[in-house]
Amino acid sequence: MKPLIRKLLPILGVVALYYLIMYLKSIKVMNPYHIQVLMFAGVNIMMTISLNIVNGFTGQFCIGHAGFMSLGAYGASIVTTMIFGGFSVAPNLRIPVFLLGLLAGGLVAGAVGLLIGIPTLKLKGDYLAIVTLAFGEIVRATLRLIEPIGAARGMIGIPPYTNFAWVLFFVVLTLIVARNFIYSKHGRACIAIRDNEIAADAMGINTTKYKIISFVFAAFIAGVAGGLYAHIMSFIQPDTFSFVKSSDLLVYLYAGGTGSLTGSVLGGLLLTVLPEALRTFGNLVNWRIVIYAVTLVIIMLYRPLGLCGGKELPLLKINRKHLYEKSIFSKKSVHPSETPN
Amino acid sequence: MSTLMQFLVYGLQLGSVYALLALGYTMVYGIVGMINFAHGDFLMIGALGTFFLAQAFSSFAVNGTYSGLIVALILFTAMVGTGLIGVGVEAIAYKPLRNRPKMSALITAVGVSMFLENFPRALPFIGPSPRSFPMLFPTKRFQIQGVMISTTQIIMIVLSLVFMFILYNVVNRTKIGSQMRACSMDKDAAQLMGININRVISITFFIGAALAAASGIFYASIYPQVDVYMGGWLGTKSFIAAVIGGIGDIRGAMLGGFIMGITEILATSVNSNLGYAIGFVILILILLFKPAGIMGKLTIDKV
Numbered sequence: 001m002k003p004l005i006r007k008l009l010p011i012l013g014v015v016a017l018y019y020l021i022m023y024l025k026s027i028k029v030m031n032p033y034h035i036q037v038l039m040f041a042g043v044n045i046m047m048t049i050s051l052n053i054v055n056g057f058t059g060q061f062c063i064g065h066a067g068f069m070s071l072g073a074y075g076a077s078i079v080t081t082m083i084f085g086g087f088s089v090a091p092n093l094r095i096p097v098f099l100l101g102l103l104a105g106g107l108v109a110g111a112v113g114l115l116i117g118i119p120t121l122k123l124k125g126d127y128l129a130i131v132t133l134a135f136g137e138i139v140r141a142t143l144r145l146i147e148p149i150g151a152a153r154g155m156i157g158i159p160p161y162t163n164f165a166w167v168l169f170f171v172v173l174t175l176i177v178a179r180n181f182i183y184s185k186h187g188r189a190c191i192a193i194r195d196n197e198i199a200a201d202a203m204g205i206n207t208t209k210y211k212i213i214s215f216v217f218a219a220f221i222a223g224v225a226g227g228l229y230a231h232i233m234s235f236i237q238p239d240t241f242s243f244v245k246s247s248d249l250l251v252y253l254y255a256g257g258t259g260s261l262t263g264s265v266l267g268g269l270l271l272t273v274l275p276e277a278l279r280t281f282g283n284l285v286n287w288r289i290v291i292y293a294v295t296l297v298i299i300m301l302y303r304p305l306g307l308c309g310g311k312e313l314p315l316l317k318i319n320r321k322h323l324y325e326k327s328i329f330s331k332k333s334v335h336p337s338e339t340p341n
Numbered sequence: 342m343s344t345l346m347q348f349l350v351y352g353l354q355l356g357s358v359y360a361l362l363a364l365g366y367t368m369v370y371g372i373v374g375m376i377n378f379a380h381g382d383f384l385m386i387g388a389l390g391t392f393f394l395a396q397a398f399s400s401f402a403v404n405g406t407y408s409g410l411i412v413a414l415i416l417f418t419a420m421v422g423t424g425l426i427g428v429g430v431e432a433i434a435y436k437p438l439r440n441r442p443k444m445s446a447l448i449t450a451v452g453v454s455m456f457l458e459n460f461p462r463a464l465p466f467i468g469p470s471p472r473s474f475p476m477l478f479p480t481k482r483f484q485i486q487g488v489m490i491s492t493t494q495i496i497m498i499v500l501s502l503v504f505m506f507i508l509y510n511v512v513n514r515t516k517i518g519s520q521m522r523a524c525s526m527d528k529d530a531a532q533l534m535g536i537n538i539n540r541v542i543s544i545t546f547f548i549g550a551a552l553a554a555a556s557g558i559f560y561a562s563i564y565p566q567v568d569v570y571m572g573g574w575l576g577t578k579s580f581i582a583a584v585i586g587g588i589g590d591i592r593g594a595m596l597g598g599f600i601m602g603i604t605e606i607l608a609t610s611v612n613s614n615l616g617y618a619i620g621f622v623i624l625i626l627i628l629l630f631k632p633a634g635i636m637g638k639l640t641i642d643k644v
Binding site for chain 2: 055061119120122123125126127129130131133134135137138141142144145152243244247250251254258287289290292293294296297300301304
């Protein structure tokens with residue numbers, strides 16, 4: 001009974017959160033603008049989690065993540081606008097088409113992630129970072145060249161199907177999938193690569209394979225997030241996904257904390273909502289990004305792992321004792337951190 | 342043929358901007374081991390500072406042109422000022438992170454870059470609007486076999502070559518240069534030999550930022566417009582130039598800068614988007630086939 005409650009509780013919490021926000025909206029405490037900011041926060045949370053899988057858990061360094069987001073946004077928008085433009089879609093099929101679009105966006109981003117990951121993940125550290133930066137810019141420049149999707153002017157008329165419920169659903173789904181990935185065999189292999197690549201290699205972990213797995217997985221999530229973003233805005237253009245976007249994501253990730261899903265949620269949420277909140281203080285408008293930048297530098301100087309680096313809410317953690325219960329060496333094995341000194 | 346030569350001239354002028362900026366990236370990377378993402382913004386500070394200096398000296402100008410001595414004074418002040426700002430940035434933001442993981446230094450650099458771009462933007466007397474850059478260099482144009490060259494272009498190409506020559510000799514022939522090279526080989530061993538690392542790093546940042554200021558002035562002289570965001574993508578491109586040439590190697594940065602400049606101009610003549618992307622394509626190709634860049638040496642991880 002107890003494990004069931006433990007599993008149901010977070011779901012109930014999410015549902016409660018949804019109804020709370022809908023209630024706040026209905027009594028006019030929150031207006032559509034607030035809801036939109038929350039939706040952007042959701043997309044940013046997904047992007048941050050995606051980046052966290054590569055940078056925080058696998059220890060690689062991707063600084064062109066907006067490239068995957070733009071691929072997903074364009075992939076999803078092309079599918080939905082083509083289907084909605086070409087056929088008259090029955091009302092009850094609209095949502096499946098929208099989901100199909102998101103899936104297509106994710107698959108496009110994932111496929112390109114695989115394509116770019118295989119040759120480049122042999123590079124290490126800074127060089128990998130530079131290649132991902134270049135990748136993001138090449139994607140942007142290429143999208144600017146393709147005339148049928150609006151080139152530099154961008155794509156308009158994307159059906160605005162993303163609502164708060166979908167964003168919340170996908171954020172929760174991403175969190176669950178990411179958590180399960182991280183605590184799976186593959187996730188632990190990725191963490192081993194982060195902690196010491198040479199040692200991981202020596203222990204028989206196929207480092208290239210796991211790097212590619214985490215890269216493609218992250219690209220897929222980024223693609224879905226991009227699709228959601230496109231269907232909020234109903235307008236996308238290549239320049240939205242420039243290096244500025246990538247560096248914003250890096251800021252969310254590192255301010256929130258690397259190697260922590262809680263940190264990604266916190267970073268994505270706070271740093272999306274905070275600038276919007278500062279917008280209301282008239283005089284501060286110009287100083288907004290300055291404050292932002294100074295905060296980031298201070299966090300890095302005094303809390304280099306970010307706000308909750310390496311720490312996790314119990315919800316997002318798997319009780320590690322389970323991993324040791326099946327130990328073949330002793331009947332009652334304990335987690336190393338619990339051994340008495 | 343003359344069209345090609347003309348493109349080559351444009352390529353050289355853009356390449357000299359890239360090369361000067363790439364030198365800063367490569368020196369900082371070689372000695373501190375970090376990518377200074379804020380380096381492009383030193384270019385902006387140099388150019389914007391020069392704009393205000395030129396305004397301050399405008400009473401010395403005759404019909405909008407400045408005499409050589411005044412221009413030299415402005416150039417010198419802007420370079421030294423930017424250099425000092427570079428030293429300050431290093432001391433405040435990067436020094437405490439020197440022994441931390443590379444990522445924190447990199448993220449800090451992103452933060453510093455955001456600050457350097459948006460702080461002047463928020464200041465009421467600077468703001469986000471672009472300004473037209475004054476004519477510091479004489480702009481007489483003449484034609485050699487169908488190729489148009491202006492004195493500005495000649496001055497900037499020659500001056501940047503002079504700067505590179507001086508830098509190359511400083512690094513290879515002076516005491517501080519050998520200290521720099523020692524630091525880039527092994528910081529701990531260099532410290533044990535009595536080298537003051539902090540001083541070496543400060544000087545590196547000073548030289549890098551001063552060269553960035555010079556490249557900013559040159560860039561603004563050929564594309565006469567300055568604003569607070571000009572350093573962003575110029576910095577990215579020069580950084581790529583440094584990587585193409587082999588980051589950490591001074592000759593590589595110069596070579597990479599000129600390669601970038603010339604290919605970019607040639608590709609832009611075909612299509613402007615291609616011109617933007619070509620640098621990144623070259624970068625990926627070079628990293629795939631020669632992962633340490635043209636001149637760089639690959640280091641092997643030892644356990």
